[in-house]
Amino acid sequence: MAWRLDEWAVLPVGLIVMIANSIYIVCLTAFLMGLAPNKAIFDAKIMTWFWIGTVIPLLSLFLLSFTQGDVSFYENWADQVQDKGLQAEAVEFDNERMATGFKGILAVSAGLVAAAILLMKLLDRKWGRAEFNN
Secondary structure, three states: OHHHHOOHHHHHHHHHHHHHHHHHHHHHHHHHHOOOHHHHOOOHHHHHHHHHHHHHHHHHHHHHHHOOOOOHHHHHHHHHHHHHHHHOOOOOOOHHHHHHHHHHHHHHHHHHHHHHHHHHHHHHHHHOOOOOOO
């Protein structure tokens, strides 16, 4: 996407988000489902926790990355839609707000890695004596 959109400056942040998210999702899956993910995935309680554990961080990353960190875009866009209807125009991005937003994206990614490390430490406590059943 960086090549397609000619946005090479955001590629490192995108790679960090991808790696942090991948690590977190794998650790969350292992923690919630243990050695039998093919059976546990159909458990409504596990799927509810999996949904909560994935939607909250992914939604925050989506909202921050969609606007390249400038969340004031949503407020301004809503105001323009109220004034101009479907003829609303895009708003200008403020570089300072974008930098703050990118820091927010990196903070969410760091939080995902920290949560993954915590889940890995708790993994043995939860599933350490469980039998592998196929």
